[in-house]
Amino acid sequence: MSGATVPLAVPDRPISGVALTIVIVLFVLVAALGFVAARWRREEATGLHSLDEWGLGGRGFGTWVTWFLLGGDLYTAYTFVAVPAAMWATGAVSGFFAVPYTIVLYPIVFLLMSRLWSVSHRHGFVTPADFVGGRYGSKALSIAVAVTGIVATMPYIALQLVGIKAVLTVLGLGSAQNVLLTDLPLIIAFVVLAAYTYTSGLRAPALIAVVKDLLIYLAVIVAVIYLPIKFGGWGNIFDSAEAKLATVNPATGKPAGVFIPGAGSYSAYWTLALGSALALFMYPHSITGVLASKSRNTIRKNAAVLPLYSLMLGFLALLGYAAIYAGTKPIDLNGAVNPQLVVPQLFLDHFPDWFAGIALAAIAIGALVPAAIMSIAAANLFTRNIYRDLIRPDAKPRQEAHVSKIASLVVKFGALVFVIAMDQSAAINMQLLGGIWILQTFPAIVAGLYTRWFHRWALFGGWAAGIVYGTVAAYTVVNPVTKANFGGSIAAIPGTDIQVYIAVVAFAINLVVAAVLSLVFHAMKLPDGKDITRSSDYGADEHDPKVAEIQREYPLGEPGGPAF
Amino acid sequence: MFSPDVPTRGPARSGPYVIAGILLALAIVVPLFVPAYSVDEPRLAGMPFFYWYQMAWIPVTAGLVGISYWLVTKEDRRRREAVRGMAGAKEEQ
Numbered sequence: 224m225s226g227a228t229v230p231l232a233v234p235d236r237p238i239s240g241v242a243l244t245i246v247i248v249l250f251v252l253v254a255a256l257g258f259v260a261a262r263w264r265r266e267e268a269t270g271l272h273s274l275d276e277w278g279l280g281g282r283g284f285g286t287w288v289t290w291f292l293l294g295g296d297l298y299t300a301y302t303f304v305a306v307p308a309a310m311w312a313t314g315a316v317s318g319f320f321a322v323p324y325t326i327v328l329y330p331i332v333f334l335l336m337s338r339l340w341s342v343s344h345r346h347g348f349v350t351p352a353d354f355v356g357g358r359y360g361s362k363a364l365s366i367a368v369a370v371t372g373i374v375a376t377m378p379y380i381a382l383q384l385v386g387i388k389a390v391l392t393v394l395g396l397g398s399a400q401n402v403l404l405t406d407l408p409l410i411i412a413f414v415v416l417a418a419y420t421y422t423s424g425l426r427a428p429a430l431i432a433v434v435k436d437l438l439i440y441l442a443v444i445v446a447v448i449y450l451p452i453k454f455g456g457w458g459n460i461f462d463s464a465e466a467k468l469a470t471v472n473p474a475t476g477k478p479a480g481v482f483i484p485g486a487g488s489y490s491a492y493w494t495l496a497l498g499s500a501l502a503l504f505m506y507p508h509s510i511t512g513v514l515a516s517k518s519r520n521t522i523r524k525n526a527a528v529l530p531l532y533s534l535m536l537g538f539l540a541l542l543g544y545a546a547i548y549a550g551t552k553p554i555d556l557n558g559a560v561n562p563q564l565v566v567p568q569l570f571l572d573h574f575p576d577w578f579a580g581i582a583l584a585a586i587a588i589g590a591l592v593p594a595a596i597m598s599i600a601a602a603n604l605f606t607r608n609i610y611r612d613l614i615r616p617d618a619k620p621r622q623e624a625h626v627s628k629i630a631s632l633v634v635k636f637g638a639l640v641f642v643i644a645m646d647q648s649a650a651i652n653m654q655l656l657g658g659i660w661i662l663q664t665f666p667a668i669v670a671g672l673y674t675r676w677f678h679r680w681a682l683f684g685g686w687a688a689g690i691v692y693g694t695v696a697a698y699t700v701v702n703p704v705t706k707a708n709f710g711g712s713i714a715a716i717p718g719t720d721i722q723v724y725i726a727v728v729a730f731a732i733n734l735v736v737a738a739v740l741s742l743v744f745h746a747m748k749l750p751d752g753k754d755i756t757r758s759s760d761y762g763a764d765e766h767d768p769k770v771a772e773i774q775r776e777y778p779l780g781e782p783g784g785p786a787f
Numbered sequence: 788m789f790s791p792d793v794p795t796r797g798p799a800r801s802g803p804y805v806i807a808g809i810l811l812a813l814a815i816v817v818p819l820f821v822p823a824y825s826v827d828e829p830r831l832a833g834m835p836f837f838y839w840y841q842m843a844w845i846p847v848t849a850g851l852v853g854i855s856y857w858l859v860t861k862e863d864r865r866r867r868e869a870v871r872g873m874a875g876a877k878e879e880q
Contacts, residue, residue, distance in 0.1 A: 315837070322841045323818040326848045330811035333852050451833075458833025483837045489821040497819055520860055527853040530845050537842045762796040764867070 238395035239571065245580025246394060246587065249438070250412065253431050253588050257419030260426040273620035274349050277424035278603045278627055279515045282344070286524050288429055289516040293525060294532050295432030295592035296512045297325075297503065300386025301379075301654065302536050303439070303586045308562035310543030311551075314468040314480030316488045316495070318540055323496040324503075325533040332504055333526035337519045338672045339510070341763040342756055344519075350600070351510050351668050352608040358671040360752025361679040362612055367686050368664045369608035372507040373634070375657035376601045379506070380638035382654045383597070385563055386590035387412055388642065390583045392556060393567035405556065406643050412587070417635050420595045421628050425515055428595040435592050438585035440535065442570070446582070447538045450545050450573065457541075464544040475703040487722070491713050494724040502662040502726060507600035508593065518765040542566055549573065594635070602630035655712035656697050659726040663689035666730075666737050672761065677737055678744040679752045685737030693729035700725075797869030803862040807855035814851040818844045 261271065264281060271277040284292060302321070310318035339354065348354045351372065356365030388409050396408045419427045451457050468480035484492050503509055513522055546553075546569045553564035570582040606627040611618045618626070667682045702710025714725050744751075817823075824840040831839045 319838070319841070322845075326818045326841070326844050327815045329848060329852050330814040330855075333811060333855060456833045458830070461830075461833060461835055461838075483827055483835060484821060484825050486822070489825065492821050493819040520856075520863075523856050523860070527849055527856050530849040530852075533845045534842065537838075537845065541838070759796075762863075762866075 239576050239579070241576035242571065242580035242583060243394050243396075245577055246390070246584045249434075249581070249584035249588065250415075253434055253591070254415045254419060256430055256434065257416075257427040258422055260419070260430040261423040263423075263426050263430060271424055272624050274603060274606065274623050274627060275347070275620075277624045278349060278599055278606075279511065280425040280429055282515060282517070284429065284516050284521070286521050286528075289512065289521050289525050290528060291432040291436055292425075292429045292515065292596070293509070293512045293529060295428060295435055295589075296508055296596050297529075297593075298439075298532050298536060298589070299379075299593040300383045300389075300586070300590035303539060303589050304386040304389055304563050304566060305382065305654075306536070306540050307543035307546070307566045308553075308564075310464075310540050311546050311553075311565045312480065312562045314464070314482055316481045316484055316492050318543060319537075320492050320495040320499070321540060322533065322537045323493070324499040325536055326530065327496060328500040328503055329526040329530055331500055332529075333523055335669055335672060336504060336513050336522045336526075338761045339668070340513055340516065340519050340522055342672070342760045343514050344765075345760045345763045345767065345769055346756065347769060349514065350507060350604045350607050351505065351664065352604055355664075355667050355671060356608065356612065357755045358675070359667070359679040359682070360754060361683070364667055364679050364683050364686075365608050365612065367683060368667055369604040371660050371664050371686075371690070372505075372604045373601045375661040376507060376597050377634070377638055377641065378654050378657050379508075380594050380597045380601075380635065381641040383590040383594040384409065384413070384638060384642040387587050389561075389563045390567050390587045392561075393564055393571055394583060409642070410639065412591070413635065413639055416591050416595060417598075417632055420598060420631055420635075424628075425511065425596065425599055428592045428599075429515075431588065431595075432592050435585065435588045438581060439589055442578075442582035442585045443535050443538055445578070446542060446545075446570070446574075450542070450549075450569075453573065454545065454548050460541070460544050460548045463548040467547050472704075491722045491724065494727040495713070498662060498724040498726040498730070499658055501665055501730070502658045505661045505664050505668060506597075507604050508597040511596060511600040511603065519763075539566070542569060545569065594638075598631045598634045598638075599627075601634045602627040605630040605634075656694070656709060659693035659697055659712065659729055660690060662726045662730050663693065663733050666734055670737075675754055676741065678741040678749065680749065681737045681740030681744055684740045685733040685735075688736040689729040689733030692732050693725055696725045696729070796863065796866035799866060800862060803858040807858045810851045810855050814848045818848070 264283060275282055306318050306321045308318075339351075342348070342357075343354060346353075346357055348357065350369065352365040352369035355368045356362065359365075388406075391408045391412075451460060454460055465482045468478060468482045470479050471477065472479045481488060504513070516522055516525075543565060546565045549569060549572065551565055551569050551572060553561050553568050555561035555564060567583055567586060571579045574582065606618075606623050610626050610630075611623065615622070663686050666677065666685055670677050670682075696714050697712060698708050700711045700714055701708060712725055713722050714728075715722055716728055818841065824837055826837060827835045829836055
C-alpha cells in the first residue's frame with residue numbers, strides 16, 4: 224500500500240486517505256445524480272405522481288438505458304463480491320456456475336419476457352403479481368406471488384448492503400468496538416440512497432447505472448490485464464488455486480473446494496446454473512427493468528447484447544483465484560476471515576490508492592443501484608397487490624405512488640436492520656433461499672404467458688408445495704463448519720443421492736402438483752377465475768392501444784364476478 | 788364488455804420461429820452439458836479448458852440470440868404489416 228495512511232481504532236486496518244477521498248467524491252457525485260434524475264425525461268403534466276412514472280420511470284426507456292438498467296439490476300454485489308468470494312473459498316461449483324447461469328439466462332429472457340412486456344403494456348400491469356391476478360382472476364394467487372416476491376427480495380437487498388459494508392471495512396471505516404460506530408458509514412450511505420430513491424424513483428438507479436458501469440468496466444479491464452502480468456500469467460494463478468482447493472479441510476475431512484467439477488458434481492453445477500437462470504427474471508426487480516422499457520423489442524435486443532456483462536462476470540469470478548495466488552488476507556474487523564472482503568482487499572493491496580479508490584467506489588455503487596431497484600420493485604408489489612387489492616381498491620395513481628414511496632423506505636430499512644443484526648454469511652445463504660422461493664412463482668407467471676390450461680387453485684397448490692419442500696430442504700442443509708441450518712442450497716433429490724440445487728427439485732414438485740391438480744379440478748368442474756387478457760395482448764407493441772382505462776371501468780372484483 | 792379484440796399480428800409463418808427456437812435451445816443446452824467441458828487440458832494462456840470454454844460460449848450465445856432476434860423481428864414486422872393491411876392500411880407511428 225502506498226499513499227497516506229492514518230491509524231484508526233483498529234490498529235491493523237489503517238485508513239487509506241487517497242482511496243477513501245476518491246470513494247467519498249464519487250459517492251457524492253452519484254448521490255447528486257440521483258436527485259437530478261427526478262427531472263430527467265419527466266412528464267411535465269403529471270410529475271412523478273403515479274406508479275408508471277415513479278416506479279417504472281415513465282415506461283419509456285430505450286435500448287441503451289434498458290441495457291444499463293438491467294445490467295445494474297442483474298450484476299450486483301452478488302457478482303462483484305459474493306461470486307469471487309465463493310471462488311476464493313470453495314472454487315468452481317459454488318462460484319463459477321454463475322457463468323453458465325448468465326449464459327443460458329438470455330435465451331430464456333428472449334423467449335419469455337417480450338410476451339410479459341406486451342400484456343403488461345396493454346393492461347398497465349406494474350408487477351408480475353398484477354399479471355397473475357389479471358390472467359387467473361385469483362387474488363389468492365396474485366397475493367402469493369406478491370408476498371413471495373417481497374420476501375425473496377429482502378435478503379437480496381441485504382446482500383447488497385453486505386457488499387457495501389465489505390468496501391467500507393476494507394477502507395478502514397468502522398470499528399469492532401461499538402455497534403453503532405461499525406455501521407455508521409453504512410447507515411449514512413443508506414440514508415442517502417433512500418432519499419434519492421424516494422425523490423426520483425426508478426429514474427435514479429437508471430441514471431446512476433451508467434456511471435456504475437463505466438467505473439466497473441474500467442476496474443475489471445485494468446485488473447484482468449494488470450494482475451496476471453504482475454503474477455506471471457494465468458497459469459500461475461490457476462495452479463495456486465488448484466493447490467489450495469485440493470487442500471483437505473480438517474473440519475469436514477474433504478477437499479476445501481472444487482477446481483474442476485468431477486462426475487459427482489455435474490448435476491449440482493448445471494442445476495445451480497439453470498435454476499438461477501430460471502429464477503432471476505421472476506424476481507420483481509428484473510421484471511421492473513423489463514416493464515420500464517419502451518417497446519417489446521427493446522427486451523429482445525437487450526437479450527442479445529447483455530451477455531457482454533457475463534464476460535465481465537467471468538473475469539471477476541477469476542479474480543477470486545487471483546486473490547488465492549496473491550495471498551490476500553480478508554480479515555474482518557473482529558479478526559475472523561470474511562471471504563466477502565477478498566475482492567476489495569485485492570484491489571487495495573495491488574493497485575495505487577487512487578485506482579483502488581475507483582474500484583472500491585465501483586463496487587459500492589454497483590451495490591447501491593440494484594438495492595434501489597429492488598426496493599422500488601418490492602414497494603410496487605406491496606402497493607399494487609396488497610394495498611390496492613386488499614385495502615384500498617379505489618386507490619388513485621397519486622395515492623399509489625405515495626404508498627410506494629413510503630413502502631420503499633420501509634423495505635430498505637428492513638434490510639438494513641437485517642444486515643446489522645444478522646450474521647453476514649447468513650445473508651448469502653438467504654439469497655440462495657430467495658432463489659428457491661422466487662422460482663416457485665415461475666409456473667404461475669410463465670405458464671400463464673402461453674396457456675390458460677392450469678387451474679388457478681392448482682397453481683396455488685403447486686406454489687405451496689414448492690415453497691414448503693424448498694424451505695424444509697434448505698433448512699435441513701447443515702453447514703459442516705458452523706453447524707448452522709440453511710447452510711447451503713444443494714441437496715440430494717429425495718430417494719437418490721444425486722446432488723442438485725434445491726430450487727430445481729422444488730420447481731419440479733411444483734409443476735407436477737399444479738398439473739395433477741389441474742386435471743382433478745377441471746374434472747370436478749371447480750370454477751376457474753376470469754381471464755381479462757386476450758390472445759392479441761401477448762403480441763402487442765409500443766403503439767398498440769392500451770386497455771387500462773377499460774379495466775378501471777370494469778375492475779377485477781366486480782359484483783357477481785368470481786373474485787376468489 | 789371489453790374492447791373488441793383487434794388482432795395485433797397476422798397469422799404466423801412457423802419457419803423463422805422454429806429456427807430461432809432451435810438456436811435458442813442450443814444456447815441453453817450446450818453450456819449446461821457439463822461432461823463435455825469438465826477437463827483441465829487443453830489450456831489457453833494458462834487457463835484450463837473448463838474455464839475458457841465456458842467464457843467462450845458468452846459471445847457465441849450473444850450471436851445465437853442476435854440471429855434469433857433478427858429472424859423473429861423480421862417475421863413480427865411482416866405479421867404486423869399484414870394485419871394493418873387487413874384493417875385498411877391504418878396510419879400508425
